[in-house]
Structures are given as C-alpha cells and as structure tokens.
Amino acid sequence: MAEAVVSFVLESVRDFTIQEAKFLSGVSQQAEVVQTELQLMQGFLKDADARQGQDETVRIWVAKIRDAAYDLEDVIQTYGLKVVSKKKRGVKNVLRRFACIFNEGVDVHRIGKEIENITTRISELRSNLQKYNIKELTTDRDGNDGESSFQLQERLRRTRSHVVECDVVGLESNVEELVMHLVKDENRHRVVSIWGMGGLGKTTLARQLYHNKKVRQHFHSFAWVCVSQRFQVRNVWEGILIELISATKEQKQEIKDMTDDEIAKKLFLVLQEMRCLVILDDIWRIETWNLLKDAFPNVKTESTILLTTRNQAVALPSNRSAFLHELQALNEKKSWELFEKIAISGRADIDLGIFTKKRELGMKMLRHCAGLPLAIIVLAGVLARKNTVREWERVHENVHEYIRRGIGHEEEYEGASWVLALSYDDLPYYLKPCFLYLGHYPEDSEFLVSELTKLWVAEGLISLRQQRHGSRETMEDIAHDYLSELVERCLVQVRTSGSTGTIKGCRIHDLVRDMCLLKAKEESFLQINNSLQENNSSVAAEAAQLGKIRRLAIYLDEKADRLVSSRDETNGHVRSLLYFFPQGWMPRNIEGLLSPLKDFKVLRVLKVECLNQVEVELPSEIGNMVHLRFLSVKWSDIKKFPPSLGNLVCLQTLDFRVSNYVAVVIPNVIMKMKQLRHLYLPRNYRAKGKLELSTFGHLQTLYNLSSEYCDLKDVGRLTNLRKLVIIVSSTLQNMEEILKSTGNTLNRIRSLLVFVDKQ
Numbered sequence: 001m002a003e004a005v006v007s008f009v010l011e012s013v014r015d016f017t018i019q020e021a022k023f024l025s026g027v028s029q030q031a032e033v034v035q036t037e038l039q040l041m042q043g044f045l046k047d048a049d050a051r052q053g054q055d056e057t058v059r060i061w062v063a064k065i066r067d068a069a070y071d072l073e074d075v076i077q078t079y080g081l082k083v084v085s086k087k088k089r090g091v092k093n094v095l096r097r098f099a100c101i102f103n104e105g106v107d108v109h110r111i112g113k114e115i116e117n118i119t120t121r122i123s124e125l126r127s128n129l130q131k132y133n134i135k136e137l138t139t140d141r142d143g144n145d146g147e148s149s150f151q152l153q154e155r156l157r158r159t160r161s162h163v164v165e166c167d168v169v170g171l172e173s174n175v176e177e178l179v180m181h182l183v184k185d186e187n188r189h190r191v192v193s194i195w196g197m198g199g200l201g202k203t204t205l206a207r208q209l210y211h212n213k214k215v216r217q218h219f220h221s222f223a224w225v226c227v228s229q230r231f232q233v234r235n236v237w238e239g240i241l242i243e244l245i246s247a248t249k250e251q252k253q254e255i256k257d258m259t260d261d262e263i264a265k266k267l268f269l270v271l272q273e274m275r276c277l278v279i280l281d282d283i284w285r286i287e288t289w290n291l292l293k294d295a296f297p298n299v300k301t302e303s304t305i306l307l308t309t310r311n312q313a314v315a316l317p318s319n320r321s322a323f324l325h326e327l328q329a330l331n332e333k334k335s336w337e338l339f340e341k342i343a344i345s346g347r348a349d350i351d352l353g354i355f356t357k358k359r360e361l362g363m364k365m366l367r368h369c370a371g372l373p374l375a376i377i378v379l380a381g382v383l384a385r386k387n388t389v390r391e392w393e394r395v396h397e398n399v400h401e402y403i404r405r406g407i408g409h410e411e412e413y414e415g416a417s418w419v420l421a422l423s424y425d426d427l428p429y430y431l432k433p434c435f436l437y438l439g440h441y442p443e444d445s446e447f448l449v450s451e452l453t454k455l456w457v458a459e460g461l462i463s464l465r466q467q468r469h470g471s472r473e474t475m476e477d478i479a480h481d482y483l484s485e486l487v488e489r490c491l492v493q494v495r496t497s498g499s500t501g502t503i504k505g506c507r508i509h510d511l512v513r514d515m516c517l518l519k520a521k522e523e524s525f526l527q528i529n530n531s532l533q534e535n536n537s538s539v540a541a542e543a544a545q546l547g548k549i550r551r552l553a554i555y556l557d558e559k560a561d562r563l564v565s566s567r568d569e570t571n572g573h574v575r576s577l578l579y580f581f582p583q584g585w586m587p588r589n590i591e592g593l594l595s596p597l598k599d600f601k602v603l604r605v606l607k608v609e610c611l612n613q614v615e616v617e618l619p620s621e622i623g624n625m626v627h628l629r630f631l632s633v634k635w636s637d638i639k640k641f642p643p644s645l646g647n648l649v650c651l652q653t654l655d656f657r658v659s660n661y662v663a664v665v666i667p668n669v670i671m672k673m674k675q676l677r678h679l680y681l682p683r684n685y686r687a688k689g690k691l692e693l694s695t696f697g698h699l700q701t702l703y704n705l706s707s708e709y710c711d712l713k714d715v716g717r718l719t720n721l722r723k724l725v726i727i728v729s730s731t732l733q734n735m736e737e738i739l740k741s742t743g744n745t746l747n748r749i750r751s752l753l754v755f756v757d758k759q
Helices: 002-019 028-051 056-089 094-127 148-157 172-183 202-210 213-218 233-244 249-257 260-273 286-295 332-343 352-366 373-383 389-397 399-405 417-425 432-440 449-458 475-488 510-522 536-546 595-599 620-624 643-647 712-717 735-741
Strands: 191-195 221-226 276-283 304-309 322-326 493-497 503-507 527-529 551-555 576-580 605-607 630-632 653-655 678-680 701-706 723-729 751-757
Touching (some): 002 056, 028 056, 191 202, 202 276, 233 260, 260 276, 399 510, 432 449, 432 551
Parallel strands (some): 221 276, 630 653, 653 678, 701 723
C-alpha cells in the first residue's frame, strides 16, 4: 500500500504548498526536490507492494518509504501551520516583530534541514531498487507484465469444469432458480451472473449448473474457462472456441493460425448459430468483460454466457441485459450440515457422548465461520483429522488461526484468508486504505456511512483530484462512491438503507475483518489496543520493526482506569485516535481524564464519544492539536469548551452533540474554523453574543442552529449547505422570518428539520 500512501502524501503536500505558498517561500525549493524524489519512486511501488508478502527485505523497504512519506507531510504541514498562525497573530512593536523574524528564520533553517534529511532517506531507498530487483511497472495487471508473486495463486485458483465436489450443501434452491433462467425460452437473458464474496461457493454453484441434467439436455455445446486476474484475451477466446466445436487436432492448428479478429468472428458465429452455454468463472473487472464481449453475440441468441464474479459492476453493468443472482451465506442449520458431513460423518466408532461434546464444540467454532462455506470446509477439514475431544478443544482455543491458515495452521494456501485477500489485492490503490480503515471498528459492529466518509476525508484518503471532470461533487460524494465500490466488490455488507435507497449503515463479515486486520498489521496501517492495561513495550517493538504507528483504535474494557496510556515514542506519530467504550464504562480516576491527549501532536482524527457516566472537561491543551480535522465528543457529559478550540483552524468535522441537559457554554471562536464542513452544535447551549457562522463557505451540515444564539441571516451565505437542523425559541412564533432569512439556501438543502424549544 506504499503506492497509495505516497500518492496521497504527494497530493496533500502539493495542495498545501499551493494554498500556503507565501508562507513556505523559505523551504519551497527543498519541498519541490523531495516531491520529485517521491514521484520518481511511484512507478516502482506497485511491484514492491505486490512482492512484500513474499520478501521480508522488500517489506521493510516499503515500510521505510511509507514512514518517509508520512514524515514529509507532518513536517511541512506542521511548519506551514505554525507560520500561518504567526502571520495572523501579528505584532505590536518593532522589538517583537524583530524577534518573530528571527524565530521564523530559525524555523526555516530547521525545516529545510528536516526536509533535506527526508530527501536523503528517500534517495537512498531509491538507490536500493536494483539491489532488491524491484522493477518499474507501467502496465496494469491485465497486461503482459504480470507479477511473478501471483503465479502460485493463479495456479491454485484455476478451476476445471470436470471437477464435481462431493460436499455440497445449501445450494439446492440456487440451482433450481438458475436452471429455470438458463433453460427458459421466453424473455431469456443473454448473460446470467452469479455474484458474491470470495468463499461463498460461486464456482461450486456454476459446476452444479454445468453438470445439471436439464441444462445438459437444453444446450448443444458447452465451454468452461477460468478467467484469471492476469488473463490473455486471445487465450480465453481460443479455449472457448476449441471446447464448443470439440476441435480436432487440425482445427486447433487452424485456430492457432487465425488473427485475433478472425477468432472473435468465428466464436461470434458459433454462439449465434448453436445453442451454447459458456461459463466464465472468476471475472474480476468490468474491463475484462469489455475486452471479451466482442466475441459474444449482442443480438437475439439461444446461447447463454454464465459468469461468476465478486464485483457487482461486472455482474450487472448498465449496458447489457443480465440476470443477477446474489449468493448468500449459509444459515446455522445448513452450516452444521456441511460441517458434520466433512468433520464427523462416516465415523462408525464415535459414541453418543463424544458426538455430543464434538457437536457442542463444533457449533461454537462455526460461529466464527459466519456461514461462509469456504471457512466451514477449511475448519471441518482440520477437525476431520482430529479424533479426540481434547484435539477438538485445542482447535477451538485457536480457531481463528485454523480457519485463516488451514490444516496445521502453517499452510497459508490451505486456509480461507488468502482467498479473501485476493479481493484486497485486486483493489485499486485509492481503495486499499479506505478498506483498511474499516479495521478500526469492533467485530460485529455496524458503522454509520455518514461518519465513515467524514473520517476518510479527514484522514486525507479522499481527494478532489479524483473528482470527475466538470462535476460539482464534493469529497463526501466521492467517499460514498468509494464505499459503494467496496460493497460491489463484496468487501462491505449493507446493514441499513434509507427510504431512497442510500446506504446508511454497513458492516464487514467477520472473516473479512480478520483479513483486514491482518493486512493492516502488515502495512503498519492500524494498531488496535484491546485494553490500556496491555504492555505498551510490545506495541513499540512491533512499530519499530514494521513502521511507526499512525492510527490507534482503543477498545476499553471494564478494568481500564484511564483513556490514554503513559506517553511513549509512538504518540508523536499517531494521526487517528478512535475510542470504543463498553456500555456504562466509568473510570476510577476522573481528574485530568483527557489531559494526556496533548501528547498527540499530529493528530487528525479524535473520536471520544459516549463518556456520559462522568462529567469530564476538555483540556485547554486541545488547542495545540492544530492538525485536527475531525473532533467528536458526541454523547459525552461535557459542560464547557475551552476558547483554545479557536486554534483548530483545520477542523472539517466538529461534533458537539453532548449528552447533558444543562446548557453548554460555546466559546465564540468557531468562526475561526473556516475549513468546517460539518458542524453539530449541542441541543441545549448558550453563548456570549451571537455565534458568527458566515465564514463557513465549505459547510455542508449544520445541526442545532439556535435562533437565540445564531444569526439566521448567516445561513443565507452558506452556499454549500445540504443538511440543516434549526432550533426555534418559543418567542419566535412566525416561521416566515426563518424562511426569509434562509431563502437563498433552502433550495439547495436536501434535509431540513425545525424544532421548537418550549423551555
């Protein structure tokens, strides 16, 4: 994922240097040189990312590149924000001005040296490319320059039509439905697609259809082709044509001598004139279909193309008529039936007591499979070799590893993890960090799309450079598109939807989450602490080996007595800090509960929600976190906020929806946060004078706008506002005043709520 990190850092640094060029004049040359070094490195990172799983040296090299890129971004933005802050404060006399000039000169010299040191690091790493045999890849994976590290996976994934699985459970209704669509004559679909996540049994279902008696009687000719991620169009066409016409040796030679156009035309005519069933197994990308489809009839034909895919965009593109069949996970009953068939059936010597104990253990272990047939087969295959109850108990104690890695849990390609990881490997570089970010959320939890997209934007994972030309879409719109693509690729599951079909809440399959955390660990993307009682030295040692910890998700348990661990060397590099509390959590030590947060100097995301069992105070030092883009203390019991919040000029999302019923004091400093995109004020608050909101040119969301403490006329200047919640005091009876004040904005708003405060 170094390719993604370097790309995002380059965009971030480039954008920042453009916006703040007048304040970076002293180091602009050094910043330009280091950006050039990173740009020269980009072409080699695709190969390095692909190879780091097989080569520990390359993995360390990639980690160093990631760290250098992140350090560059931190250094430039920290310095830039410091200089901007000084310029805005101004000075009142000559001596103070002279001191500021001197200090700025020192800062320029220091920052210049730091950038030069990073440049040297990157240059030295680039000079080692030849030593590691890392090549510059300019073609896509579907081109001729396929990476050798994928060759073993290609061989293992290749499917054959003649193989018929014996252990098939839970596909009967799927077979029945699809047979009907394949053999019916009226309103037939030219393409039938089977879509679902890796390991659900798409290939198994396709084989059941391929050998089905009714299907065999209906079609005259058959072909099965496994379309790998690094396929060759001509090879696929040749394979289909040879199978459909049962080519003789002479015909095979004729086909070999044909041009690509001649093969495509010949295959087109065969499919048009005969009733054929062609199964294209394991298609990954819409580009693959677009390259192959020229040989398939696009007019009325009795032939059918059946394809299996993990990508909904392949299964049901907008430009063709296709029937989509979404394959679902097995229910508890079918899961046990498949498990028992492999792990227990056929053992005549098993007595009732042993069977009962194994069934109890088996049912517990099956919960970790979450209905995924591949995981059930892997687990059952391991247990089929274990005879005693004690052996089953040992598997139960480490069940995740056995499911992930298979028999003996040392054979990587025997387990479920690598099959699921293929979906991650196939992601474009810009989606990989977005997917890994989902690892922050606890197992089985539902995450809100509205929050997730804001976090992605705050972390710099979304850029307007990815915006479609001429479009007025926001970064949040792009983030929603990215999430939809992860859903289409079966890496994210939709849990709740809105009345208009928009995705509201999502989750990820437990085994996909396991794979996500494994990849996040390999990439030094995310560190999860299950309790602050853990030994932090092991975390620091792991960070030193794989790269600095940049993101922390902390799952507090009932025993934890504080929020933040004692300061260590990792805190200075953490960009994202998300807390997840057990219900009703109450710390024993309330004094200064949030104070240690000041140690996180480059923090961009801080999510401390649901601290509602104790009254806490937001420390004034939070104003030193000048990099913060996302701050949420939602549903926490906070009575007042420090004026130092005005220093957080980079904030994009500020969520003040605290839980207490007493009016919260809001300092009149919010107007300084000119980058705000989403502002959530408390339901009950007060302020000295009117809160000024007219400076928020980027604001899209405004919750709990009070007619008493805000000037409603400011709303008319918020040209990008999409969601608005207004609280009207009981003294304001006439809604006409609101409508006049907000008239210029209301025609753009997608969601408007008005509450009357009766207090």
